[in-house]
Amino acid sequence: xxxxxxxxxxxxxxxxxxxxxxxxxxxxxxxxxxxxxxxxxxxxxxxxxxxxxxxxxxxxxxxxxxxxxxxxxxxxxxxxxxxxxxxxxxxxxxxxxxxxxxxxxxxxxxxxxxxxxxxxxxxxxxxxxxxxxxxxxxxxxxxxxxxxxxxxxxxxxxxxxxxxxxxxxxxxxxxxxxxxxxxxxxxxxxxxxxxxxxxxxxxxxxxxxxxxxxxxxxxxxxxxxxxxxxxxxxxxxxxxxxxxxxxxxxxxxxxxxxxxxxxxxxxxxxxxxxxxxxxxxxxxxxxxxxxxxxxxxxxxxxxxxxxxxxxxxxxxxxxxxxxxxxxxxxxxxxxxxxxxxxxxxxxxxxxxxxxxxxxx
Numbered sequence: 001x002x003x004x005x006x007x008x009x010x011x012x013x014x015x016x017x018x019x020x021x022x023x024x025x026x027x028x029x030x031x032x033x034x035x036x037x038x039x040x041x042x043x044x045x046x047x048x049x050x051x052x053x054x055x056x057x058x059x060x061x062x063x064x065x066x067x068x069x070x071x072x073x074x075x076x077x078x079x080x081x082x083x084x085x086x087x088x089x090x091x092x093x094x095x096x097x098x099x100x101x102x103x104x105x106x107x108x109x110x111x112x113x114x115x116x117x118x119x120x121x122x123x124x125x126x127x128x129x130x131x132x133x134x135x136x137x138x139x140x141x142x143x144x145x146x147x148x149x150x151x152x153x154x155x156x157x158x159x160x161x162x163x164x165x166x167x168x169x170x171x172x173x174x175x176x177x178x179x180x181x182x183x184x185x186x187x188x189x190x191x192x193x194x195x196x197x198x199x200x201x202x203x204x205x206x207x208x209x210x211x212x213x214x215x216x217x218x219x220x221x222x223x224x225x226x227x228x229x230x231x232x233x234x235x236x237x238x239x240x241x242x243x244x245x246x247x248x249x250x251x252x253x254x255x256x257x258x259x260x261x262x263x264x265x266x267x268x269x270x271x272x273x274x275x276x277x278x279x280x281x282x283x284x285x286x287x288x289x290x291x292x293x294x295x296x297x298x299x300x301x302x303x304x305x306x307x308x309x310x311x312x313x314x315x316x317x318x319x320x321x322x323x324x325x326x327x328x329x330x331x332x333x334x335x336x337x338x339x340x341x342x343x344x345x346x347x348x349x350x351x352x353x354x355x356x357x358x359x360x
Contacts, residue, residue, distance in 0.1 A: 001327050003347070003355040008036035008045035013348035015335040017059045020286065021066045023341035028354050029056035035071060037082070040344065040356065049088045051078055058103045062127070063111070070113060072101040077115060079127075096123045096132045105157075107149040108213070112171070114157055116144040122159055124171050134174045139167045145206055148223070150237070151213040153260055158223055160205025166225060168237075168261065178261045180235075182227065201278055204228035211284040211291040219309050224294055226279035230270060232296050234308050236263035266311035268294070268304075273323040276300045280333050286340040293324065295345060297333025302326060303347065305359060325359055 011031035019025040024040040033056060035049040053073035062068035062079060068091065070079045075097045078090040099118035106113050111128040120140030126133040142163035150156040155172040164183035167176040182203035207226035211219070225233040237260060268274050277300035285293040294308040305325035331349035338345055347355040 001357055003357050006036075006038050006045070006354040006356060008038070008048060008354070009034060009352040011055075011352055012350050013334060013352060013354060014056055015059050016337050016346050016348050016354065017061065017069075018286065018337045018339045018344075018346060019061075019066050020340050023339055024344075026337075026339070026346055026354070027059055027069060028346075028348060029059050029071060030352060031055040032352075033073065035059065035069065035080075036354075038354065040339070040342075047085055049080060049082075051080075051088075053078065057101055060104050060106045062113075063106050063108050070104055070106060072104045072115060074100055075117070077101065077104055077113070077125075092127065092130060094123075094125050094130075096125060097121070102143065102145045103147055105148050108151050110154065112149070114147045114149065114171075116147040116159060116161075118143045120144045120161060120163070122147050122157070122169075124157070134171055136169050136171060136174055136176070139176045139179060140165055145204070146208045148208050148210045150260075151210060152221060156260060158208055158210070160208050160225060162204045164203045164205065164228075166205055166208075166262075180262055182229075201229045203231070204278070206279060207281045209282045209284050209294070212286075219291055220312050222308075224282045224284065224296075224308070226282040226296060226298075228278040230275040230277055230279060230298065230300075232268040232274065232279055232282055232294070232306070233265055234268065234294070234311060235265045236312070237261070238263070264312070266308075268296075268306055268308065268311070268322065273326060274304055275302065281335050283337055286338045287343040290340075295336060295338065297336045297347065299332045301329045301332055301349075303329065303333060303336065303345070303357075327357060327359075329355075 009030040013030045016028040026038040028036050037046040056071050056073045058072045060070050077094040079092040097117040101115045101117050104115045113125040115123045122136040124134040140161040144161040146160045157169045157171045160166045166180040168178040169176050209224040220236050221238045275298040279298045282296045284291045294306040296304045310321050335348040343360040345357040345359050
């Protein structure tokens, strides 16, 4: 599949995000310390922001305010107003992390900003008061590589790390209330590795994706976990309490109050045509029926497009049912995102050129 190529960076790309409010507007970042703004209707980069703090590890919009973009570089987070070109003085800066930040995320329905770093800590920052709100610690024993907020559940975040731990947090209390350790040889009676072909790759958690609250009606509320053993775990995050199940089963009604926690898990792995090396990133689709597809990128230089919801039905899974599309690249994938229009897939690989694929 031929890709459109977007120039602008001088060093290896690290991450990208796509605007929902302005379809076709893309922001990319790289090891050159710059953020490049691209409009898919144009050939050239719109403008570049030199953050001036070294390699940029992560980008996010400030919630629903897409006029402000947050970027992490080293131990610092800078928030910039994109309307103030060409003066790129940050509106806010935060230096609460002690070691390098790996990912930042902004709550879509509140004013909290999260940053996961190499110490294993996650800082929750109150951007309204511009101060540190809480530190999430004492769960990860190694690098915390990824963090996300649950878009439909206030005060809840999910983190993953290179200690193979996935944790759900009540960040108002700074407490984890559910944890999965993929490093254990047996996981709830099942082997955590998907097969012998993956056993030499530790099941580190590299990336987590949470669907937006406006996900297609009828789909489960889940998280997707990109792991170092080449497997993507799709985990149901809401389930009916056992006491409620028994009392409501005869009425065939759906309880109003669902418990938050790790529920049913399904795996998208190489037996279904998936990745043969570590999965570096994962994202739910914004185009078409929002959230219907899951897109993953890996160190095997491939991208996979999955119809993930098929796995939550009783019908047997097959490669033809679950894997919709596979794209082979020449380089490892660092990050990817999708646009809400025209089924565009934006890919950051280990080059300095942004790739745009149309997956219709």
